Amino acid sequence: xKLARLASVVLVGSLLVxxxxxxxxxxxxxxxxxxxxxSTWSGSHPFTVVGVILNNPEDMLDSTYDPSASTNGAMGAQxxxxxxxxxxxxxxxxxxxxxxxNSLGAWIPAGNSYDEAGWTSEMNxxxxxxxxxxxxxxxxxxxxxxNKSLFYGGKxxxxxxxxxxxxxxxxxxxxxxDYGLPTAEALSLSDLYASTSAPNYDSAYPLFDQTRATGAExxxxxxxxxxxxxxxxxxxxxxxxxxxxxxTVTDSLxxxxxxxxxxxxxxxxxxxxxxxxxxxxxxSGSGTNGRMGYELFVTSVVPEPASxxxxxxxxxxxxxxxxx
Numbered sequence: 466x467k468l469a470r471l472a473s474v475v476l477v478g479s480l481l482v483x484x485x486x487x488x489x490x491x492x493x494x495x496x497x498x499x500x501x502x503x504s505t506w507s508g509s510h511p512f513t514v515v516g517v518i519l520n521n522p523e524d525m526l527d528s529t530y531d532p533s534a535s536t537n538g539a540m541g542a543q544x545x546x547x548x549x550x551x552x553x554x555x556x557x558x559x560x561x562x563x564x565x566x567n568s569l570g571a572w573i574p575a576g577n578s579y580d581e582a583g584w585t586s587e588m589n590x591x592x593x594x595x596x597x598x599x600x601x602x603x604x605x606x607x608x609x610x611x612n613k614s615l616f617y618g619g620k621x622x623x624x625x626x627x628x629x630x631x632x633x634x635x636x637x638x639x640x641x642x643d644y645g646l647p648t649a650e651a652l653s654l655s656d657l658y659a660s661t662s663a664p665n666y667d668s669a670y671p672l673f674d675q676t677r678a679t680g681a682e683x684x685x686x687x688x689x690x691x692x693x694x695x696x697x698x699x700x701x702x703x704x705x706x707x708x709x710x711x712x713t714v715t716d717s718l719x720x721x722x723x724x725x726x727x728x729x730x731x732x733x734x735x736x737x738x739x740x741x742x743x744x745x746x747x748x749s750g751s752g753t754n755g756r757m758g759y760e761l762f763v764t765s766v767v768p769e770p771a772s773x774x775x776x777x778x779x780x781x782x783x784x785x786x787x788x789x
Contacts, residue, residue, distance in 0.1 A: 487511040487610055492550035492558050495614075495621050496685060500665040500675050502755025504616035511612045514558060514623075516548025517644055518605045519688050519744050520764065524727045526707065528588055534565040535578045541565045542584060543707075544591065547744050547762075548607065549647050549687055556677075557686020557744070559622050560609060560635060562587065566627040577629050594639040601637060606644035611635045619747035619755035620685065649690040649742055654720035657681045657745075657759065670756035681759040684745040691761055692740045693717065693769060699734045701726055711760075714741075723760040731766055740769045 490512040497505045522528060526543040534541025541564035549557035564584050566577040579587065593600050601607065613626035613633045625633040658671050659680030667673070674680040694714040703726075704710035710726040724741060725748075742765045749758035 487513045490514045491554040492516060492548070492556040492686065493554055495558055496556050496677075496682075498619075498675055498677075498682065498755055501753070502619055502670075502673055502675065502682075502749070502757075503753070504621050504755075506616075506621055510614070511610055513608055513610050514548070514550075515554070515606070515608050515640065516550050516557060517647055518601055518603050518607060519547040519549055519557065519646070520727075520762070521603050522546045522592070524729055524764070525762065527728065530579075530581045530584050531564060532581065534568065538568050539565065540568045544588065546601075547686055547746075548609065551606065551647075555687075558609075559620060559686065559746075560591075560637075561622050561624045562591070563627075566625075566629065569627055573627055577627065579629055583629070590634070591637055594637070597639055599639050599642055601639070602643075604643055604646050605639060606641040608638050608640055609635060610638070616755075617752050619749040619751075619758055647688050649688050650684065651690045651692060652684065653692055654694070654714075654716045654722055655718060657684065657722065658720065667756070672759050673756040681745060681747070685747055685759075687745055688742070688764075689745055689761070690740055690742050691722075693738055694741055695738055696735065697721070702731070702734045725760050725762045727763060731763065735766055735768070738769045739766050741766045 488508055490508055492514060494508070495506050495514060499505050522544050526545045528542045528544045531539065531541035533539070543561070543563045545559060545561045547557050547559050564579050566573050567575065609623055611623040612635060614621055614623050615626055616622070623635050625635070657680060659666060659674035660678070663674040663676060663679055665675060672681040674682055677683050693716050695716070696712060697715050698713040701709055701711040705728070712724045712726060713721060714724055715721050725746065741761060741763050743761045743763040746760050746762045747755070747758050748760060749755050
């Protein structure tokens with residue numbers, strides 16, 4: 466489902482010069498995987514991809530500059546958002562960047578850490594539309610231009626390939642402000658389990674179907690409503706660090722899933738059965754196995770049964786932030 470290559474022509478003196486071009490990609494193609502859950506995307510950079518912003522970045526990761534990161538080996542500030550495809554483009558893609566790439570290991574060349582001024586400049590660049598000055602918000606329709614991407618943990622991420630060089634920058638441009646969140650697909654935990662008749666089905670990885678016709682891959686990067694949940698471990702409900710924000714839920718059939726909590730207050734830990742809205746994410750923790758680690762990044766919870774407008778959630782989130 467690859468779209469045509471885009472190009473522009475620039476007049477330089479008396480010569481017509483073809484400027485740099487980008488392939489128009491789909492979220493669906495970008496997230497294609499093989500039997501091990503590893504990326505099979507074979508396109509080239511740069512590319513563009515269009516989608517609706519599913520989360521405000523500050524709700525997912527703390528982008529506050531950490532002056533000690535470059536000396537204590539920590540990543541420091543991080544930034545991430547998800548976009549979901551529109552129309553016939555199914556699925557979604559994560560965009561990520563971090564303050565101190567040198568914390569990732571010796572394979573990152575020295576000097577790939579932002580100072581405070583550099584990080585502030587980058588945050589201004591990715592959080593605001595360069596043409597209108599609009600601050601990007603959950604529910605905006607945007608076009609992303611990616612100069613680099615990397616596969617890890619089960620999904621292909623748009624990022625800077627862990628380098629601070631400007632040539633690796635991705636950019637975001639506004640298509641339509643307040644376009645509106647996608648309608649959440651209403652699911653049970655059973656819907657996240659792959660069909661046992663799927664090609665290469667492996668009971669050790671019951672949520673994985675490489676065809677993406679069933680299971681968690683069918684919903685990856687998408688906004689959903691998971692129904693009929695009950696907490697079995699709520700210890701991460703009020704956590705702050707990324708790894709401390711995990712809870713576990715089950716359903717009446719004994720299926721289980723991790724919930725990754727946001728950085729804002731969702732209220733009291735629910736008692737009894739509830740529904741959760743959020744983004745189907747994958748964090749397998751591996752570059753060689755992409756068949757595990759599915760989770761829901763939670764954006765809101767409601768008692769069951771309930772009827773709630775996702776668009777209202779998105780609009781209120783934007784208004785709260787913009788009043789600050």
